Amino acid sequence: MNVSSDHLRRIGLELLQAAGAGLQEAALVSENLVAAELRGVPTHGINLLPAILERIAAGQMDIPTQLKVIADELAITHIDGGNGFGQTAAAEGMRRSIEKARRYGIGFSLIRNTNNIGLLALYSLMAAKEGMVGVCACNGAASMAPWGGAEPFFGTNPFSIAVPGGAGDPVVLDMSTTVVARGKIRRAARLKERIPFGWALDASGAPTDDPEAAIQGTLMPVGEYKGYGMAFFIDLICGLLSGSSYARAVRTFHKPDGPTGVGVMTLAIDINRFMPLDHFSKLIDEHIRMIRGSTKARGQNRIYLPGEIEVEREDLNKTRGVEVDSPVVKAIDALLEKRGIGLRLGDGEVQA
Amino acid sequence: MNVSSDHLRRIGLELLQAAGAGLQEAALVSENLVAAELRGVPTHGINLLPAILERIAAGQMDIPTQLKVIADELAITHIDGGNGFGQTAAAEGMRRSIEKARRYGIGFSLIRNTNNIGLLALYSLMAAKEGMVGVCACNGAASMAPWGGAEPFFGTNPFSIAVPGGAGDPVVLDMSTTVVARGKIRRAARLKERIPFGWALDASGAPTDDPEAAIQGTLMPVGEYKGYGMAFFIDLICGLLSGSSYARAVRTFHKPDGPTGVGVMTLAIDINRFMPLDHFSKLIDEHIRMIRGSTKARGQNRIYLPGEIEVEREDLNKTRGVEVDSPVVKAIDALLEKRGIGLRLGDGEVQA
Numbered sequence: 001m002n003v004s005s006d007h008l009r010r011i012g013l014e015l016l017q018a019a020g021a022g023l024q025e026a027a028l029v030s031e032n033l034v035a036a037e038l039r040g041v042p043t044h045g046i047n048l049l050p051a052i053l054e055r056i057a058a059g060q061m062d063i064p065t066q067l068k069v070i071a072d073e074l075a076i077t078h079i080d081g082g083n084g085f086g087q088t089a090a091a092e093g094m095r096r097s098i099e100k101a102r103r104y105g106i107g108f109s110l111i112r113n114t115n116n117i118g119l120l121a122l123y124s125l126m127a128a129k130e131g132m133v134g135v136c137a138c139n140g141a142a143s144m145a146p147w148g149g150a151e152p153f154f155g156t157n158p159f160s161i162a163v164p165g166g167a168g169d170p171v172v173l174d175m176s177t178t179v180v181a182r183g184k185i186r187r188a189a190r191l192k193e194r195i196p197f198g199w200a201l202d203a204s205g206a207p208t209d210d211p212e213a214a215i216q217g218t219l220m221p222v223g224e225y226k227g228y229g230m231a232f233f234i235d236l237i238c239g240l241l242s243g244s245s246y247a248r249a250v251r252t253f254h255k256p257d258g259p260t261g262v263g264v265m266t267l268a269i270d271i272n273r274f275m276p277l278d279h280f281s282k283l284i285d286e287h288i289r290m291i292r293g294s295t296k297a298r299g300q301n302r303i304y305l306p307g308e309i310e311v312e313r314e315d316l317n318k319t320r321g322v323e324v325d326s327p328v329v330k331a332i333d334a335l336l337e338k339r340g341i342g343l344r345l346g347d348g349e350v351q352a
Numbered sequence: 353m354n355v356s357s358d359h360l361r362r363i364g365l366e367l368l369q370a371a372g373a374g375l376q377e378a379a380l381v382s383e384n385l386v387a388a389e390l391r392g393v394p395t396h397g398i399n400l401l402p403a404i405l406e407r408i409a410a411g412q413m414d415i416p417t418q419l420k421v422i423a424d425e426l427a428i429t430h431i432d433g434g435n436g437f438g439q440t441a442a443a444e445g446m447r448r449s450i451e452k453a454r455r456y457g458i459g460f461s462l463i464r465n466t467n468n469i470g471l472l473a474l475y476s477l478m479a480a481k482e483g484m485v486g487v488c489a490c491n492g493a494a495s496m497a498p499w500g501g502a503e504p505f506f507g508t509n510p511f512s513i514a515v516p517g518g519a520g521d522p523v524v525l526d527m528s529t530t531v532v533a534r535g536k537i538r539r540a541a542r543l544k545e546r547i548p549f550g551w552a553l554d555a556s557g558a559p560t561d562d563p564e565a566a567i568q569g570t571l572m573p574v575g576e577y578k579g580y581g582m583a584f585f586i587d588l589i590c591g592l593l594s595g596s597s598y599a600r601a602v603r604t605f606h607k608p609d610g611p612t613g614v615g616v617m618t619l620a621i622d623i624n625r626f627m628p629l630d631h632f633s634k635l636i637d638e639h640i641r642m643i644r645g646s647t648k649a650r651g652q653n654r655i656y657l658p659g660e661i662e663v664e665r666e667d668l669n670k671t672r673g674v675e676v677d678s679p680v681v682k683a684i685d686a687l688l689e690k691r692g693i694g695l696r697l698g699d700g701e702v703q704a
Contacts, residue, residue: 001423062589075427076625105428106460110626133589148655151647171588173581205649223574229525229658232643233513236523237485240635241626245584247642273428274462274593283592291584296505297557306581345471 001329002321008046009034011332011341018339019056020063022084029087033116037322040313041185044119046324050135050331051254058256059194061085061115066105067092070243075104080240081114083259089114091138093266094123098130099270099327111264112244116140116253121174123306127268130168131277134162135267137283139239141252141260143182145218147228150205151170152218153247156181162307164271166285170308177231178219184192185219186254238263321350353681354673359700360398361386363684363693367401370691371408372415373437384470389674392691395535398472398676409674410608413437413467419444422595427456430594433466435611441466444487445618446475448481460588463521463616464630466598468492468605473659476514482524483629486514491591492610493604495534499554499567499580503559504570505599508533509586514659516629517636524659527585530571537563537571538606542679587604590615652667661685673702 009144012030019022029052036044065084069077077096081089093109099108117123120136127134140155162172169209180199188195197207200214208214221227224285239246246259253260271280292303324332329345336343364382368374381404388396407413418437421429424499429448433441437488445461452459467677468477472488481487492507510533514524532551534695540547541563549559558564573579578622605612644655681697686693 019677071625073625076621078626104426104456106458108458108621133593145649146640146643147648148649148652148653149643153643153646156623161581161699163585163588167573171570171584173578173585175575175578179575184561201649221577223527225530225656225658226525226574229513229527232658233515234521234526236515236636236639237621240639241623243627243631247639268590269428269460271593273423273425274430275595280593284588287588287592287599291501291505294498294501294505297497297500297502299552300500303498304577306577306584 001324001326001346002352003324003345003347004321004351005034005038005318007320007345008037008229011044011343011345012049014343015053015335015339018341019053022064023319025064025085025088028091029085029118030124032087034322035122035177037318038195038314039119039121040317041119041310041312042325043187047328048116049120050335052099053335055253055256060256064087067154068301070141072096074110075107077109078105079109079111081111081264083113083115086115086117086138086262086264090117090123090264090266091126092140093254093264094126094134094136094268096259097268098127098132098268101127101132101270104342105270106269108329109266110242112242113259114262114264115260116262117175117264118156120160121162121172122311123266124160124174125170125172127245128162128164128172130268131164131271132270133233133271135233136160136240136265138262138264139235139244140262141250142248143219144178144221144231145201146226147221147225147230150201150218152201154228154231154235155239157231159234163284164277164281166288167279168285168305171284171288171305174307175222177222177227177234179222179227180219182219189215191325214335221272238265315352320352322350336347353678353698354675354702354704355676355697356700356702357386357390357443357670357672358592359697360389360449360674363688363695363697364401366693366695367405367687367691370693371405373544374416377416377437377522378441380443381437381470384474386674387474388471389475390666390669391471391662392669393471393662394677395533395539398684399680400468400470400605402687405687407608409606416440422596424448427452429459429461431461432465433616434461435465435467435613438467438490438616439471442469442475442616443489445616446478446486446488446620449618449620450479450484451623453484457625458579459620459623461618462594464594465611466476466616467612468614468687469616471514471526472510473514473619473662475523476512476526477522477524477541480514480516480524482620483516483623484623485623488512488617489586489590491587491602491617492598493597495571496530496573496580496583497553498584499577502570504557505518506580506583506587507602509569509583509590511586514637516623516659518633518640520637520640521638521663521666522659523640523657525575526659529574529579531574531579532571533570537566540542587670588615615643619642625632672704673700694701
């Protein structure tokens with residue numbers, strides 16, 4: 001079923017408020033989930049709503065989110081996320097990093113004790129929209145083995161970098177340090193599809209195309225030992241150094257086994273300290289033209305910038321609606337009914 | 353031939369001084385080249401000496417290096433490398449980043465207009481040795497195509513991250529954003545060896561195992577579009593934002609076609625602002641034990657930390673000497689003779 005993004009946003013807002021979030025927080029989280037759907041990353045989208053509500057109902061997330069600033073010294077901020085919404089914590093971390101960068105040239109925040117932050121690009125883009133370089137990273141529940149290992153140890157530990165795009169959209173990279181994010185494998189399991197070899201190993205360490213076996217096993221790091229190294233350092237900075245959980249101690253968001261203990265970092269660099277922003281804009285416009293104009297590989301007729309496919313999907317999905325899998329439709333409609341909310345996903349269906 | 357590292361260092365020192373470097377600068381550069389050899393990265397090692405001397409002789413590098421501070425404001429520094437030694441510029445950038453981090457919690461430097469900086473790990477390790485997280489990245493001559501492209505556009509754009517290792521050695525990741533560094537392909541060409549498929553594409557965009565065809569073609573980004581994205585952002589920050597060359601305008605160090613225009617970034621984060629360093633040390637010691645103790649993949653009996661293989665090679669090479677390929681022996685001995693320096697590589701040979 002294709003559902004309008006406005007309708008999805010409204011459903012998210014209602015469900016999150018019913019679960020105890022204030023209007024502003026519910027809007028932020030709902031916006032992040034719907035943005036993920038619009039950008040074609042449904043694994044970070046509204047399929048998370050049932051997990052969020054289950055977690056709150058089980059008393060394993062403290063909503064509304066109460067952030068606590070542990071340290072705010074010159075160019076750095078250290079925040080305790082109060083086991084609340086990761087979206088609230090990450091947005092506040094980036095807001096402060098931007099403020100620090102405006103003053104000191106660079107700003108850095110570490111956040112401990114929070115939960116799933118959804119789509120990372122939204123935080124790095126906050127900085128890009130302020131004329132800055134933005135970086136965001138977080139750790140997550142164990143799913144990748146150290147290179148040479150067979151046991152889940154590191155999360156998919158994603159990171160995102162964004163810069164203003166001159167006359168065009170900002171350019172943004174948002175990647176996990178595994179070959180694919182775990183959500184893609186969970187989605188394949190939900191849809192009873194096979195996965196390509198090279199995405200994951202089974203529990204014995206052998207390559208597999210069975211998503212269920214992959215969930216029991218480990219995800220392949222991107223570029224083998226390189227992805228392992230990146231995941232290691234993201235875990236170390238976001239988890240260990242922030243005072244949050246790290247390595248095997250980070251719990252999955254998808255089962256209510258207790259607070260996840262996710263850690264997050266946000267960083268902003270003020271472009272203006274190095275070059276006037278309008279000059280940067282001119283250079284990047286020209287740079288983008290050069291990339292697009294460079295020789296294509298055989299069979300390719302276009303070169304995409306990092307994040308460009310997501311922006312195009314967003315434009316498309318804004319008009320044609322967001323495709324929602326039927327298991328997700330069922331789960332969310334059941335939640336709406338249970339909470340006595342008079343909305344159903346189908347009310348916002350967009351006809352092809 | 354296996355040569356003692358002390359002897360290599362002395363040869364580097366003599367040749368670099370003969371080419372116009374002061375004692376301190378010659379020692380720094382020589383140390384970096386020999387460290388690369390010791391750590392098993394000969395592509396960043398003393399085979400660079402002939403290229404360095406040729407470049408200086410051709411008047412395309414300005415030695416001794418004269419750095420110029422363009423901006424030094426609160427937590428950031430902007431440096432012009434004066435088209436000198438990259439090693440001198442990167443070390444100064446990191447020295448200043450560390451100083452800033454001590455004061456502001458985080459410090460960031462951008463360097464424009466410099467050259468090859470050698471082994472990046474040595475700069476990130478400077479921060480680790482001061483109880484900080486250290487990050488270093490640089491751009492380089494075009495060798496990777498944008499994903500979907502067939503034309504060299506980005507460099508291998510490597511980066512390095514290091515942290516103090518508690519009771520043990522610091523942990524350090526040092527990786528290019530291509531599947532392999534270009535030096536490995538040049539080395540295969542020099543030794544007339546084939547390369548594995550998956551390292552590179554030929555000029556038409558087809559996979560190749562011929563190092564000469566690969567040199568004419570492009571290097572594969574690590575993790576496909578992910579490596580392209582990382583290379584893009586490293587080029588943008590180190591090159592474009594620093595005011596240095598970027599994209600196709602960066603020239604290779606291996607032919608004296610004019611200043612390379614390499615750009616560099618260094619970043620340091622003071623661990624003490626987030627957690628007492630001795631507590632961090634305890635946590636990381638335990639973390640390392642957990643990684644090492646985690647389940648091995650079938651056929652593996654050990655899990656290595658990022659950078660650990662390099663440290664073991666360093667220990668080994670310190671006693672058995674550094675293996676130097678015969679074309680490199682010939683080239684360096686010829687330089688020593690030409691400069692009237694009474695040393696030869698063979699004088700420092702270590703017998704097995």
